[in-house]
Amino acid sequence: MSQPVASAIPAPTAAPVYQEINYLNADRGVASWLKTLDHKRIGVMYFASVLMTFLLGGIFAMIVRFELTTPEPTFIGANTYNRMFTLHGMVMVFLFMIPAIPGVFGNFCLPLMLGAKDVAFPRLNLMSLYVYWIGSAIVLTGVITGGADSGWTFYAPYSTSTPMTLFPVLLGVFVLGFSSILTGLNFIVTVHTLRAPGITWMKMPLFVWAIYATSIIQVLATPVIGLTTLLVGIEKVGGFGFFDPGRGGDPVLMQHLFWFYSHPAVYIMVLPAMGVMSEIVAAFARKNIFGYKMIAYSSLGIAFVGFFAWGHHMFVSGQSSFDGGGFAVISMLVGVFTAIKVFNWVGTLYRGAILVTAPFIYLCGFLFFIVFGGMTGIALATISPDVHWHDTYFVVAHFHFIMVGAVIMAFLAAIHYWFPKMFGKTYNEGWAMVAAAFIVLGFNATFIPQFLAGNAGMPRRYYMYPERFTGLNVASTMGSTLLAFGFVMILIYLIFALLRGRIAGENPWHSKGYEWRTSSPPIKENFAETLEYPEEPHTYREPGEEPEHVII
Amino acid sequence: MSSSDASAHGGGHGDAHGGNPHLAHHFDSMATQNHASRLGMWLFLGTEVLLFAGLFLGYSVYRHFYHEAFRAASHHLSLTLGTINTVVLITSSFTVAMAYYSVKKGNSKAAAGLLTFTILCAVAFLCIKGVEYNEKFQEGALPGKWFHFHEMQGYPGANMFYTVYFLTTGLHAFHVIVGMAVLIWVLRRTIRGDFDKNYYIPVELGGLYWHLVDLVWIFLFPLLYLI
């Protein structure tokens, strides 16, 4: 069977074309969406789902911040507050952060970036979406029927002895773990077996490398949190005493099991974000990525070394100082991998042709936040200062710098970058830049005061606090309203763009990423013809000309 | 482009790929597709290993704290029943491997017989486990707050042994049940004649899963019964 082969260099563009029959309308009816095997539709359904869970987690966050505007009880009671921060953490981590970038953009872009027609196991892909919905529904049932108050970390023996019903939330988290495992498994096999001829490992887009590394973590680490939720649940319901010192159990063992997953989990959250950033910086500086191999290998490095660093959450848990030292030095190594990436991303700008757009602004924000979030992580890993900072707002600020500052900047950048590909329409760049400014400024205003509050000694999970922390808390709450405003703005203009946006055409950014070499929106089968891949992605040169090679 | 709905098995457009109805539309050949299936199953087995690893960690930690209790408690377990169970599982692994070998040679009838035998072994395993559990309920050798086994009262941490015992063997038994369900499904398809010399990958994958279930027991048995 012969098919026409497209040349690697696209023809000069005429007016942008909207692909009339595409994956969105190829099959009609709700049933066709619910039974789809198309990775793109699954990605879109994940997108709608995570937007809703992000909204829910955000509402919990705003309730927490409003309560904290005064050192006394402000408008909710202590038990309600404790549930609010617990649910904010659980919903954000398990229902949003873990599935977001892999579920939405991993699903949508991975096959396109590999020249494939779908992921390796399309039915497992659909199943992972269903399991995500079921797990989320169980967690939401838990939220409605009283909710959990143990903190998202649900340490024993508090979690096993609290009168609040933790069980539905734990069960929900357990079920969600399967969704994560199935997604990761699918992506690993896709990368190994479905690369188009011409796309070797060293020519894969860096987003694929990032998703691959993430998937390894998902597959290996998630079972351990499954076990932990199972054990805590059984103990709560059955009185087994696995972690109960009164029956000979060890509560610190629970911490080890919990963090063995939860530390690599943060890399599940941040690696895809880094992958997105590699794509964005190359596309908007119109340049090959500086140090492709190092970025690819450092992703694997983070995934591997990240498995051995979990004890840095437990420096003052009573574990030995020898263990503490081991975990600390390993955490430093992970920091080095991140530093390499930052230098390489900035290096990509050198001799580039930078186009300032909303994704690029998010890239700038991302770089700022990952440097400070990362460095405060290194500072925490230096153990002796962590004695003061552990379980204070310093840690809260650190992880929000990475999770909101870095990951959500990347998520927003990804949305704006790939929106034209996914939906065939463009959004209003002016509004996007205004919203980006609100987000970046609002974010700083929210979380920088929290670093200072942590330095000053304000512990986490505090419903009431000593008066001297009031100013910082008020500042943080004000910042959070700016941040929330930015998110609402984005939602509005994106919906507008979906309904009434201008036609984007196949490649409005003129990006040389592989996923742009098909119509916008893509047809159901992804590619109308078999493509050749003679060059690395993001090689920007004049047609017919040999590119200039520079070595630094 | 033709539409493709979710079909019951591997399914796809037979015509577009010239013949093999099992070849999915996004794979270029059965060889790649089978390789992908195997890789996927091995990754899944990896997740199961990690799941049990946490429990083995718990076992080592508590054995370290309460080595007297653990040593004494293992003598109270029925070595006979445990050994029989081990033999039963190892045999079942052998028969499932033989079933795979048969179906690969095109002998579905033999495969069906061997698969049936494997499933019966699983049932036997569960029955024997049931007998052991029943003994424990009678003796009061139970986890956590249910523990009232007089013979082990003098040992601090004795209840912990039974907590670990029930958690590990319980989770393992659950996996035996899941494995049985998988094998029953494979058996159905074998009887229906779905498999032949060219297509037998579900038997292979089901067998792999069963081997894992067996392997976990091979580690559990010495740790709980022998030392």
Added chain:
Amino acid sequence: MNDIMRSILWLPEQASTFAKKVDQLHYFIFTVTMASSLLVGLAAVVFFFKYRERRARQSTPIVEPSVRFELTVIAIPLIFFLAWFVQGFRDFVWYTTPPRNTMDVYVMGKKWMWKFAYPDGPNAIGTLHVPSDRPVRLLLTSRDVIHSFYVPDFRVKMDALPGRYTELWFEATKPGRYQILCAEYCGTWHSQMWGEVVVMPPAEFDDWMTQQKAGLLSDRVDTGGDDGPGFHGTLVEYGKRVAMAQGCLKCHSLTGEPHIGPTWLDLYRRRETLETGETIIADEGYLTDSMIDPRAKIVKGYKPVMPTYRGRLTAPDAAALVEFIKSLRSQNLENVPSKEAVYEPARR
């Protein structure tokens, strides 16, 4: 300099010897982070202007790093990170190694208060009196869930675990009052589980302690033990009561005679050889472990007949017994030649 940095960073008072150490390292990390971020940021801004797109769909060169560049870029952060690790780890080991001459206080966290007990002094809820310029060691445990004892002004923190003792030591440098906060979520009033450390100049502290013990002060702080019928007395006296009530003295003598179990006289910090051949020091950890799991480490020459007291001794009971054992010191002063090198002063 120290004060400028401290106020920029919103750090509280430095009221302990550890605080000063840790703040130095903090400033070092902070300064290097700020400086390097500024440099990287500046580079990005320069590139941003110099290399902006001049025409649509402009092409660009392919720029690759050399191996030397990559290694440099890896080495620089790595060297800083490792340097910080080394200093941080040394400080941490210092923090987790109490000196020999500490004044010990038993601390028990429970929802939602801190209880303090001095070995030969009063008990208190919520307020911990300590002398300045003397090392103090806290032996922490919890009655229910995990709590964490945190004094921001001292920069010290340690989790208080149920069923176990953890330790934290500090040396306060400035008399004053410093807040204690719970730093591990423990339920409804976690955010109200506060306390206060009252640091007094050494002489004043000694006076206070004497008066407390004599019961002369009208505001004698005494909680009377934990939840039980009020016991007014020192931990040592309480420990003796527990020892008699629980039957310990049936097997352990107080006179130096080995009986069914080793004698308690001079037991504390005695070097004992176990039946496995290993040598241990009978410190607080060993003594408490022996009450809970007596068959784990049997002293050579004794039979493993001691029953376990798990569930029969509360945490305060165990602490009291340990203090009682510690108080049993004989007047054995022997004149033995030193086994180690002896310092001979130089003769003039």
